[in-house]
Amino acid sequence: MKLxxxxxxxxxISISGSSLLAQSDESSPARVVDDxxxxxxxxxxxxxxxQRKQILYAFDDEQQRKRWSNLPTGNVKRGGVRWGDxxxxxQEALLDLIKATLSEDGYKQVIENVDGDEYLRQHxxxxxxxxxxxxxxxxxxxxxxxxxxxxxxxxxxxINATIRGEEITLSPTLTGGQPMKYEVDGKQVHQxxxxxxxxx
Numbered sequence: 403m404k405l406x407x408x409x410x411x412x413x414x415i416s417i418s419g420s421s422l423l424a425q426s427d428e429s430s431p432a433r434v435v436d437d438x439x440x441x442x443x444x445x446x447x448x449x450x451x452x453q454r455k456q457i458l459y460a461f462d463d464e465q466q467r468k469r470w471s472n473l474p475t476g477n478v479k480r481g482g483v484r485w486g487d488x489x490x491x492x493q494e495a496l497l498d499l500i501k502a503t504l505s506e507d508g509y510k511q512v513i514e515n516v517d518g519d520e521y522l523r524q525h526x527x528x529x530x531x532x533x534x535x536x537x538x539x540x541x542x543x544x545x546x547x548x549x550x551x552x553x554x555x556x557x558x559x560x561i562n563a564t565i566r567g568e569e570i571t572l573s574p575t576l577t578g579g580q581p582m583k584y585e586v587d588g589k590q591v592h593q594x595x596x597x598x599x600x601x602x
Contacts, residue, residue, distance in 0.1 A: 422508030422572055431568040434502070435546055438565060441499040442544035442552060448495045449483070457483045461542030461550055470553065470560035472576055475537070476530035480555065486534025496538055500554060503563050503570060511577055514593050515559045521584040531557055 429437075446454060459466045459481065471478035485493065501509050516533055523532035535556050542550030544565075551564040558578035564571045579593040 422504050422511065422575070422577070431570075432546070435565060435568055435570065437502040438499070438563075438570070439544045439546055441495070441502040442540060442550075445492070445495040445499050445538075446540070446544070448492045453483050453487070453492075456481075457538060457540055459539055459541045463541055466539060466541060466553075467562075469539075470555050470562060470574070470576070472558055472560070472578060474528060474530040474557040475535045476528065480537035480539075482537040482539030482553065484534065485536045485538070485556075496554070499538075499552065500561070503552075504561075511594065512554075512559065512561065514591055515577060515579045516556070517586050517591065518579050518581055518584050518593055519557050519559075521586060522580055 446457070449457060466481045469479065469481045485496070488496065500512060504512065516536060519527075520532040523529070536554065536559070537556060539553045540550065541553070542548065544550055547567060549564065549566040551562060553563075554561045555576075558576070558580055560574070560576040561572065562574055564573070577594070582593045584591055
């Protein structure tokens with residue numbers, strides 16, 4: 403029964419993946435992609451030359467495409483630029499890229515996931531847990547016509563967003579979390595509560 407529930411939960415999470423994408427009655431797919439490209443370009447502009455070299459990969463770089471995992475960065479090395487090596491303005495630019503690509507619920511899920519990992523680090527978890535150990539990379543050049551992608555991930559999170567014309571695909575993408583329930587800034591957080599309730 404536990405195995406069946408776990409399978410149902412995984413299927414529920416997979417099915418809900420499409421709801422992570424930015425959707426708006428007021429914005430056409432082309433407008434969403436315009437916003438994503440603009441956010442990616444602003445992120446690149448905020449970086450210095452060394453960081454730009456770290457974050458950029460060829461679109462067909464198969465090794466970088468495979469550098470995502472459920473495991474911490476100490477177990478599986480990521481490529482790109484580390485959140486902990488970005489200044490506040492650069493971090494905001496990265497969040498703007500994530501926000502432009504994902505729906506409101508999708509963005510909230512990412513933030514809660516990383517906040518949960520930070521909570522875990524501060525309460526006896528490993529040093530390679532938490533916000534500072536999440537990485538971002540861009541494969542290809544941000545464009546409204548040519549294919550490119552961005553990656554953001556760390557422990558229990560891997561977002562791989564491929565943009566091709568007006569289409570955005572989140573695959574492969576992993577959204578997990580640990581702990582699923584925690585408190586941050588006096589607020590109780592229950593990650594993915596709807597998905598878990600559906601599964602169980």
